[in-house]
Amino acid sequence: MDEAMIGSLIASTLRVSTPLIFCALAGLLSERSGVIDIGLEGKMLFAAFAAGAAGVTFGSTAVALLVAMGTTVLLSWLHGFACVSHRGDQVVSGVAINIIAVGMTAVLGIAWFSQGGQTPPVTTEVRMQALMPGVVASLQGIPVLGQIVGQGFLSHNALVYVALLLVPAVWWLMYRTRFGLRLRAVGENAHMVDAAGVSVVGMRYAALTLNGLLCGLAGSYLVLAQNAAFVPNMTAGRGFMALAALIFGKWHPVKAFWACLLFGFLDAVAIRMQGVALPGIGLVPVQLIQALPYLLTVILLAGFIGRTVAPQALGRPYLKER
């Protein structure tokens, strides 16, 4: 393996992990407040469509991001309306959001752009560009710094760094603020929080709002940074992989972040391993590497690599006593 290859492996790991990080942090906020979020996949897909449609129509990155985040916040509130306000089944509601997302984005895509559900590609001005191309160019040619630091770490667009910064930010929010303490408490023992005079419903809606904002970023990234246009069903299971990562990371932001990086790395490796025989092992099927995140999560859940402890009140709607 030479430097160029390590550099490009680091770069593509970060690129693939970014939507997972946004999405896993989103799910984490919701689940730590006690609301199961199976709908990550659907929300990401809605956000991708919204970003694509708004980006094409208004020709502005900021508007595309805002529309995407607005859409997913509304969806999170819908989830909250069904499950927090009316105590419906959280899993069913998430499944509903996923199915509606697949259907509705295609329907609207066909109606508005008549390209078989795709949106036209957003223009280069709307797409997120590398944040510091100058630095990368000036490092070019220097050993280690050029390929590994330059291409690997510094060649990305702003959203990648936002995702990386959000990890400590969410950690700080959850473990160093009063809001975070309440959020975690609501997910463990809602009655206690209610007895302390904090609104359980309010806390859960707050968590869902943050969840929506982050899902919006995850979906926007797919259209504004990764792929230039929205394509039906383009999330292709990333939301579920983020869900797996957040469970693999034991509902902790930093551990979930490492899980996202691991899953992203496996994805980046899978593409490069196609038809390459490993010395001593032989040909590893690509499908196995792609399935590894799910397999690892199941093994973890089965209690074979440490123990995962879900928030105590996860999935339990809160009924105020009166």
Place this chain on the structure above:
Amino acid sequence: MTHQPLPRWADLVLLPIVNLAVALLAAGVMVWWVGQDPLEVLKVLLHGAFGTPRGLSYTLYYATTFVFTGLAVAVAFHGGLFNIGGEGQAILGGLGTGLVALWLAASLPAWLMLPLMLLAGALFGMVWAAVPAYLQAYRGSHVVITTIMFNFLASSLLVYLLVNHLKVPGNMSVESAPFADSAKLPSMATFLGWLGIEWPNSPLNTSVFLAVMAAAGVYFFLWHTRLGYELRATGSSARAAAYAGIRPKHQVMLAMGLSGALAGMVGMNEVAGVNGRLLLEYVSGAGFTGIAVSLMGRSHPFGIVLASVLFGALFQGGAEVSFEVRGFSRDMVVMLQGFIVLFSGAMAYVLAPAVGWAVQGLRSPAATTSEKGAAHG
């Protein structure tokens, strides 16, 4: 919310119909919003689904698969479990059906081959569901999460087997060799031909009878056997059931095993009945449609059969509409399916106070001053 419990008939019949109507209305608004005439769409859809023998055949063909996946969700649900893994279990079921066919069909006659394929499909589906069930019962991991993971594992496994082992060398398309004739389930046209009735060619095959039998069997099992009673008891209160001497862990295994077996029978329709070979896309979302079907049919086999026919009609009619109406696509049906899961499932009781209020108002117009549910939090 301390609203009055609804009368039984309103809870079982009226509320589901109201919820379905809301879902249809929402889809209708979407149809109208993208610039089409909902009534026109409905007319073409109904004609496409029921108007011709061919259309009806397609409707029932889709319905067959949905009965299997819907029953799968329902059985798990009666056991208190949510099986999102119907998709993966159906994939494995098809794989079991197909592998046995590829392995033995050349040397066995149809009367032996077809039951064997059914058994293999059910068994594969059962095993694929039994692993998450075991992990839930004995290792404490949540069945919803593990079944989601198992869906992805199933599709990876299928792709791997097809690409690396089953694909015919030199053939461009990713599919196995066709089965020998003894492994092909007779189509409805052939079957009715034996009885002297002429019926157009369609994917509808004799597995539709299997679906009806499965529905009847599930009904009998759940409501007329001791095992079924124990399963439902566990589902409604695991602790009470345990106190009565029922072992909840065994019930988890039983419910999921049966559920997986039912989902696995999808293979008989899609693999043995229609394609006659293994390929990549023979489930394509039917596992998730099963969730909608089960929610709409209120987890009762009779309701599930009705809901399956409705969804079959939507899929078939939707295909017809997409030919006839410009800009309409099958995705509209997927969206409606999502609305049904939302309104009949997640928000099933949002409208209960309103319905209760209306029912009460109809009964005694004087006593309509019932309290509305107070604000929450």
